[in-house]
Amino acid sequence: MSSHRPEIDSLSGEPLTPHEWDGIRELDTPPPRWWLLIYAATIVFSVGYWVVYPAWPTMDGFTRGLFGWSSRGAVAEALTASDAARAGFETRIQASTVEEIEADPELLRYAMAGGRAAFLDNCAQCHGTGAQGQAGFPSLIDDDWLWGGTAADIEQTIRYGIRSTHPETRFMEMPAFGADQLLSRDEIADVADYVLTLSGAPATEGAARGAEIFAANCASCHGERGEGSREMGAPRLSDGIWLYGGEREDIIRTVTYSRRGVMPHWEDRLSPEVLKKLTVFVHSLGGGE
Ligand code: HEC
Ligand code: HEC
Structure with a gap:
């Protein structure tokens, strides 16, 4: 039976297939065993997959698999x-x-x-x-x-x-002291100066006059020392935190027109x-x- 034994390539020492093209010969090197095993395993797996999961289109839909699983159903369940x-x-x-x-x-x-x-x-x-x-x-x-x-x-x-x-609703309206002519421009400027001293600005002559105006017009809501009142929703004026700005002009504007923010x-x-x-x-x- 030696005539069936494959020829051996003289250069590489590998067996040769009988094919020949214009003098070019092909080495007969089969794929490695591990590769073949994985290949076979994937075929077995895919057959199992067809059986268990929805896989093949049919005339009126698709094969549904042994357990009727579907990705839509899985999402619905989740x-x-x-x-x-x-x-x-x-x-x-x-x-x-x-x-x-x-x-x-x-x-x-x-x-x-x-x-x-x-x-x-x-x-x-x-x-x-x-x-x-x-x-x-x-x-x-x-x-x-x-x-x-x-x-x-x-x-x-x-x-x-x-x-x-x-x-x-929670409700309290600060009067618009300027627009409603409850206080004059000068009085408003003085009371603004006084308000500024509540959070640390140096006292001025205007602020001294403003203190009286504050006691008469503002303390009922904002407290004697501007500490604020939660029943009135009147902000504390002595903490340097300002809803509408702490510059003199901001305060003059607040007192002149009031603000009346809406939540x-x-x-x-x-x-x-x-x-x-x-x-x-x-x-x-x-x-x-
Ligand atoms: C009837 C109660 C009431 C009186 C009186 C009142 N306020 Fe007010 N004040 C409020 C309320 C309420 C606010 C909250 C602002 C708003 O209207 O949204 C406020 C806000 C302020 C603010 C803005 C504070 C900030 O954080 O920006 C200043 C300044 C102020 N008042 C000063 C005065 C001065 C000065 C007077 C007196 C001339 C005065 N208020 C009188 C109720 C009052
Ligand atoms: C259209 C603007 C606006 C929206 C939207 C709004 N707020 Fe306000 N919120 C305000 C204003 C203005 C005030 C201050 C009112 C005042 O002067 O007392 C406020 C005050 C508040 C206060 C009181 C703060 C304090 O110092 O006592 C709370 C708490 C609050 N808002 C929570 C909320 C929550 C929670 C939402 C969403 C569900 C919301 N706000 C949506 C404008 C708004």
Whole structure:
């Protein structure tokens, strides 16, 4: 049988196939065994796959596989599972007070995520994406509160608004002392000088006159020493934090025309759960009391 033994290539020592093209011979080097084994395994796997999973198109659809699995079904199932988990959290939010939510780390994390999202959707355009505030819109991350920083205060503010159209709104209007001719220009300039001394500006002659004007016209809301009043929503004037600016001209403008910033009410626009999440979120921003 030696005539069937393959010829050996003299250069490489490898067997040769019988093929020859214009004197060029082909080495007979089969693919390695590991390669063949993997190749066979993939064929076996693909046959198994056709049987188990949806695979081949048919005239009226496709083969559905042994267990009827489909990626659409898998997504639907995952959604149902996450809905169920959410519904669990939502029920717990519904049943818990803000304090209880804050005491439960898992529920707090859920409420904070929802609160942050609702804040970005509804509040950030006025209060800033980081709730840092801007001129005319108070910062919600410091502990300087116009109306109060307890959870209950914050919830009331969000629910009913400030100078909003809700009948329960928080409400207080600073008179427009100049526009309504309650004080003269000079008196307003003097009282502005006095207000500046409350947060550290040096006393002037005008400020001394202004002190009396302040006691007569302003202290009822802002307090004897400008410490502010939360019942009135009257800002503290002695802390160097200004909603409408702390330059002399800003203060003159505030006293002349008043400002009357409006915070909309959210009670009938957001669900009770979202209101609660927003309260938790704002309460935990850093200034919560
Ligand atoms: C249209 C602008 C606007 C939007 C939107 C808005 N606010 Fe306000 N918010 C204000 C203004 C103005 C004030 C200050 C009113 C005042 O002078 O007392 C305020 C005040 C507040 C206060 C009271 C701060 C304090 O010092 O007592 C809280 C809390 C608050 N907003 C939370 C929110 C939340 C939460 C949202 C979103 C659901 C929101 N605001 C949306 C304008 C807005
Ligand atoms: C009826 C209560 C009331 C009286 C009286 C009053 N204020 Fe006000 N004041 C407020 C309220 C409420 C605000 C909040 C601003 C707004 O209208 O949105 C305010 C705001 C201010 C601010 C702006 C503070 C800031 O952070 O920018 C200044 C300054 C001020 N008042 C000074 C005065 C002076 C001076 C007088 C007296 C001439 C006076 N107020 C009398 C209620 C009052």
